[in-house]
Amino acid sequence: MARKLRGCFAGRLVEVTTRTLQSRHLLRPGRRTNQIVVGVLARAQQRTGICIVGPVAMSNHIHLLVVPRSTRQLSVFMRYVNSNVARKVGRLHGWKGKFWEKRYTAIVVTDEEQAQVGRLRYLLSQGVKEGLVQRPGDWPGVHVARALQSGYPEISGGVWHDRTAQRRAGRRSSRGSARARDFDQKSLCVGLCPLPCWSELSWSQRRAATRRLIREVVSEARRERKGRPVFGARAVLDQDPFSAPEQSERRPAPPCHAASRKARRELTKELRAFAAAFFAASEALRKGETADFPAGCFPPGLPYVAESSVPDG
Numbered sequence: 001m002a003r004k005l006r007g008c009f010a011g012r013l014v015e016v017t018t019r020t021l022q023s024r025h026l027l028r029p030g031r032r033t034n035q036i037v038v039g040v041l042a043r044a045q046q047r048t049g050i051c052i053v054g055p056v057a058m059s060n061h062i063h064l065l066v067v068p069r070s071t072r073q074l075s076v077f078m079r080y081v082n083s084n085v086a087r088k089v090g091r092l093h094g095w096k097g098k099f100w101e102k103r104y105t106a107i108v109v110t111d112e113e114q115a116q117v118g119r120l121r122y123l124l125s126q127g128v129k130e131g132l133v134q135r136p137g138d139w140p141g142v143h144v145a146r147a148l149q150s151g152y153p154e155i156s157g158g159v160w161h162d163r164t165a166q167r168r169a170g171r172r173s174s175r176g177s178a179r180a181r182d183f184d185q186k187s188l189c190v191g192l193c194p195l196p197c198w199s200e201l202s203w204s205q206r207r208a209a210t211r212r213l214i215r216e217v218v219s220e221a222r223r224e225r226k227g228r229p230v231f232g233a234r235a236v237l238d239q240d241p242f243s244a245p246e247q248s249e250r251r252p253a254p255p256c257h258a259a260s261r262k263a264r265r266e267l268t269k270e271l272r273a274f275a276a277a278f279f280a281a282s283e284a285l286r287k288g289e290t291a292d293f294p295a296g297c298f299p300p301g302l303p304y305v306a307e308s309s310v311p312d313g
Contacts, residue, residue, distance in 0.1 A: 003103065004103075004105075005274075005275050005278060005297075006071055006074075006075075006106055006297075007071055007271075007274045007275075007278070007294065007296045007297050008071075008108055008267075008270060008271055008274050008296065009068050009070070009071045009074050009106065009108060009296065010068065010069060010070050010071065010296055010307045011067065011068075011069065012067065012068075012108050012109065012111075012196075013053065013065060013066075013067055013108075013109040013116050013119070013195065013196055014065070014066050014067070014068060014074065014106050014107065014108055014109065015063070015064070015065055015106070015107045015109060015119050015257060016062075016063070016064040016065075016066060016074075016078065016104050016105065016106050016107075017061060017062070017063055017064075017104065017105045018061060018062050018078075018082055018100055018103075018104040018105070019060060019061040019100065019101045019102075020060045020061065020099060020100060020101060021097070021098050021099060021100060021101050022101065022244050023060040023061075023101070023244045023245055024060060024241070024242055024243065024244045025059040025060055025239045025240065025241050025242070025243050025244065025245075026059075026060065026089060026090070026093060026095060026099060026241050026242075027057055027058065027059050027060060027061070027062065027085075027089060027141070028059045028141075028236070028237070028239050028241045029057070029059065029139070029140040029141030029142075029236060029237060030140075030237060032092055033057075033089055033092065033141070034057075034140075034141055034142055034157065035157060035158060035159035036085065036088045036089055036092065036159065037055075037057045037062075037085060037089075037141075037142050037158075038142055038155055038156070038157050038158030038159075038188065038189075038190055039158035039159045039160040039161075039185070039188045040080075040081055040084045040085050040088065040158075040160070041055055041081060041155075041158070041190045042158045042160070042188035042189055042190045043080070043084070043158075043160050043188065044077050044080040044081045044084075045077075045190060045191065047076075047077075047080060048073055048076050048077045048080070049069075049073070050066055050067075050068055050069070050073055050074070050077045051066060051067040051068070051069075051193040052064065052065075052066050052190055052191065052192060052193060053065035053066060053067065053120070053144075053192065053193055053194070053195055054120065054123050054144030054148070054192060055142060055144055055155070055190065056123055056126045056127075056139075056141075056142065056143050056144055057141045057142040057143075058126055058127065058141065059141070059236065059239060060244070060245070062081075062085070063123055063126060065119060065120065065123055065195075067193060067196060070296060070306065070307050071296040071297065071298075071304075071307075072296075072298075072304050072306070074106065075298075078104050078106075082100055082104065085099075086099035086100060088161070093241045093242070095241075095242070105253050107253060107254060107255075107256060107257055108256045108257070108267065108271070109256070109257040109258075110256065110257065110258040110259065110263040110264070110267050111196065111197070111263075112197075112258065112259040112260065112263050113197040114259035114260075115257055115258050115259040115263070116195045116196060116197045116198075117195065117197070117209075117213070118257070118259065119257055120195055120210075120213065121213045121216070121217065123144060124136050124144070124145050124148075124210070124213055124214055124217055125217045125221070126139070126143070127139035127141075127143065128217050128218060128221045129217070129220075129221055129224075130231075131221070131224075131225055131228065131230050131231060132230060132231045132232075132233075132236055133230055133231070133232070133233055133236075134218065134221075134222075134230050135214070135218055136214055136217065136218075137149065137214075138233055139233070139236075140233045140236055140237055141236075142155065144192070145210075145214060147192060148192070148206070148207065148210040149207060149210050149211050149214060150207070151203055151204065151207040153191065153192045153193075153203065154189040154190060154191050154192055155189065155190040155192065156187065156188075156189045157187070157188075157189075158186075158187070158188030158189065158190065159184055159185065159186050159188065160184070160185040160188055161184050161185075162184075162185065194206055255267075255268050255271055256268060256271065274294050274296075274297075277292075277293070277294040278293060278294055278297050278299075281293040281294070281299065282299070282300060285299070285300070285302075293305045295307045295308060
């Protein structure tokens with residue numbers, strides 16, 4: 001199956017989703033899992049400088065809202081996140097097989113305030129809309145809601161275990177080993193950026209707006225449950241990480257997220273033009289002719305074509 005072409009990400013809000021194999025609960029929340037996820041995200045952010053609006057780690061998938069400077073920056077960031085989460089969390093559970101179901105899905109969001117706030121609202125609803133917990137802050141895993149509603153622009157508590165340094169120290173040590181905890185980098189934090197449409201607002205204004213969204217999410221979920229109790233954080237923590245939900249909601253990913261038909265039509269047109277230019281250049285390259293690939297893409301067998309107006313991270 002051909003990989004989905006990615007592009008037109010530079011300087012835009014992008015929604016990213018990665019699901020575990022067969023939707024298994026391999027990301028089941030827990031102290032160590034939460035530390036790993038935050039630690040990996042923090043390290044990836046330090047290495048790439050990407051702007052993270054918000055992360056949420058559910059039991060079988062990770063949701064992110066990011067604003068990358070380039071398609072390449074997003075690619076490098078997600079490669080680091082997915083590879084390290086798979087290794088470290090997989091090792092935690094003794095899982096040796098494939099961890100992720102497939103590559104991450106990245107969907108561009110238009111510049112409309114309604115569209116961007118709508119995607120943040122969807123992020124905040126994770127765990128609540130499924131009937132797992134009553135409020136976003138009750139989710140026992142990594143959830144951006146706690147940071148946004150408290151006004152702190154970061155998610156703390158990450159831990160990064162440097163296994164490479166541990167192995168090197170072990171080889172140099174006369175005892176032939178080193179204590180594992182000596183190679184833990186603790187208190188790593190994921191810095192949070194505001195939604196692009198909220199960049200002019202103060203943190204207090206963003207906090208108030210976020211709290212309004214959370215109240216809407218909680219009220220809507222309560223109406224949908226019609227008196228049924230939630231699954232509960234304790235039950236989430238007790239899940240078998242190798243288990244999978246009986247039913248998993250799957251919908252075709254849209255080409256973009258927009259609030260109006262006009263904005264959706266314009267962005268879809270841009271995405272299609274990008275794809276047409278890429279495939280035309282690929283065909284020219286195959287024929288041995290001069291190939292003019294669009295900015296922000298990875299040509300087959302050639303270096304990345306950087307965006308001229310946005311510094312590549």
